[in-house]
Amino acid sequence: MPNSTPRRLDDQLCFAFYSVSKKFNHFYQDALKPFHLTYPQYITLLALWETSPMTVRELGSHLNLDSGTLTPLLKRLEKQGWISRKRSDQDERQVNVTLTDYALQKRDEVYARVNSCVDLISFDNMDYQQFLGGIHQVMDELDTISDKNLIHES
Amino acid sequence: MPNSTPRRLDDQLCFAFYSVSKKFNHFYQDALKPFHLTYPQYITLLALWETSPMTVRELGSHLNLDSGTLTPLLKRLEKQGWISRKRSDQDERQVNVTLTDYALQKRDEVYARVNSCVDLISFDNMDYQQFLGGIHQVMDELDTISDKNLIHES
DNA sequence: AGCAATTTAGTTGCACACGATTAATCATCT
DNA sequence: AGATGATTAATCGTGTGCAACTAAATTGCT
Secondary structure, three states: OOOOOOOHHHHHHHHHHHHHHHHHHHHHHHHOHHHOOOHHHHHHHHHHHHOOOEEHHHHHHHHOOOHHHHHHHHHHHHHOOOEEEEEOOOOOOOEEEEEOHHHHHHHHHHHHHHHHHHOOOOOOOOOHHHHHHHHHHHHHHHHHHHHHOOOOOO | OOOOOOOHHHHHHHHHHHHHHHHHHHHHHHHOHHHOOOHHHHHHHHHHHHOOOEEHHHHHHHHOOOHHHHHHHHHHHHHOOOEEEEEOOOOOOOEEEEEOHHHHHHHHHHHHHHHHHHOOOOOOOOOHHHHHHHHHHHHHHHHHHHHHOOOOOO
């Protein structure tokens, strides 16, 4: 007979992730307001500041986003002058996403702004690496379950 | 002079929260598929299974959601027969959200299904309470920064 | 070469999430 | 009672997120 009461702790863990993710999103929204960037747009630029150009597919596998999310996001970044999109000559299925000169110039300014806001967060007496490791452990578990398709539909 | 390189760890922490939150969302989407419920709909029902009826405002403060999110979500839950919405007689500004008999009957079934899926997640050698405490510590920090309005616009 | 399967980006539809605004109601103060 | 301000839910607009599908291009196989 299955336990018919909710597992408070697991629910709390998921809800905590859900809540803190929204709060972080809001935090970055404020921090990035001078540049009119959202958090997903910011991490897209972060990835491109490391490697540019990248195809939509490569960007998606870095950020865990599919084209249904990325294509409109990239169009907005393009309209605001951060990136350019151009179909590859070698493989016309692919679209190369390239940073504009504007984005390259603005990079340090964005970094400085984000850093100054992140400095406001105090991570006193918190084992950072262990904490991050715990999150990744949970993520790996969820990936494993998803891959093995252990959850069957009704 | 501000540090002009991105703070990898802080970015990683935020990105980890962002990613794990999406994965958990997907996990619950699968688990709740037999009931055609999304994760936000599920936590709404969870709150109501504890206390029903509740006003939209009360629900919102429990779930950290505003009426712009809740109103359409509640309309969907109403259309699917889980809840009913009715303006309060005492204060006609408020709307009381009440569980239907269907929702009360289905409660244990939903709990059992979620529990059986959550059982698949292994939390080996992880200090659960400490981990949860760490997340809440980060949340409190973000709330403090937000409340103090320390991040000013351009 | 020719055809099927695969890959890639885009599109569509639905469901959050939230800032900003609106309309209705309630509380307060004179 | 009447004006004023506050509260509440709903609405609107924008931006994700993702499943499902489409169209075009490439690869693989014969």
